[in-house]
Amino acid sequence: MLSRHVKLLDGEMVFIRPLKPEDAALYPDFLSDVTMPDLRLRFFSVMREVSPELIDKLVHYDPAHAMAFIALDTDGHMLGVVRLHDDDSGDAGEFAILLRSHLKGHGLGWLMMKHMIAYAKEHGLRTVRGQVLVENTTMLQMCEELGFHSATDPDEPGVKRVELPLAEVSEEAMA
Numbered sequence: 001m002l003s004r005h006v007k008l009l010d011g012e013m014v015f016i017r018p019l020k021p022e023d024a025a026l027y028p029d030f031l032s033d034v035t036m037p038d039l040r041l042r043f044f045s046v047m048r049e050v051s052p053e054l055i056d057k058l059v060h061y062d063p064a065h066a067m068a069f070i071a072l073d074t075d076g077h078m079l080g081v082v083r084l085h086d087d088d089s090g091d092a093g094e095f096a097i098l099l100r101s102h103l104k105g106h107g108l109g110w111l112m113m114k115h116m117i118a119y120a121k122e123h124g125l126r127t128v129r130g131q132v133l134v135e136n137t138t139m140l141q142m143c144e145e146l147g148f149h150s151a152t153d154p155d156e157p158g159v160k161r162v163e164l165p166l167a168e169v170s171e172e173a174m175a
């Protein structure tokens, strides 16, 4: 399933669908509500703003090797984005996720991760992987609850590598 309506913990309805190039127009408003610390948790580097060039790159992903889903409220505002890029083997995908900072803790991250994992399983991937900064305890806890295994990266002690073997995931769990 590529698109679906979901309900946040506070009852707000949200639409999740594939990200399209024209969604570049929604990014400035979205990013105006993302704090610098959250940008660092997502991009692993201190950045004051996301450049138009990077936005252009983010929305023009190659659908043969990547997928991205956007979450929208009922007024069409962008609330978050989760992406999945296949690795060279084609067996695994690496995810990244970012939400409006004021929306954190409302259950959207959980629902977007589940949507991405269900897509990865349907798409025939064997593994979903990610890199998470060690201080990103919310993300690490959420990954653990979603069934990811985690290990410290020996080359980068500040980063945890999380990995979810999709054979361990039931379709009902991601519904």
Ligand SMILES: CC(C)(COP(=O)(O)OP(=O)(O)OC[C@H]1O[C@@H](n2cnc3c(N)ncnc32)[C@H](O)[C@@H]1OP(=O)(O)O)[C@@H](O)C(=O)NCCC(=O)NCCS
Residues within 6 Å of the ligand: 038, 039, 041, 042, 096, 097, 098, 099, 100, 103, 104, 105, 106, 107, 108, 109, 110, 111, 130, 131, 132, 133, 136, 138, 139, 141, 142, 145
């Ligand atoms: C990390 C991030 C995506 C998490 O999203 P979020 O919407 O804040 O998280 P949620 O509200 O979905 O989940 C928070 C909690 O609810 C739990 N939860 C949410 N919905 C749930 C549900 N339906 N059933 C069970 N548990 C649920 C989560 O496991 C987590 O547990 P906790 O309450 O014990 O902490 C978000 O904070 C973010 O964008 N951060 C900045 C960027 C970032 O860190 N990206 C990750 C880079 S790898």
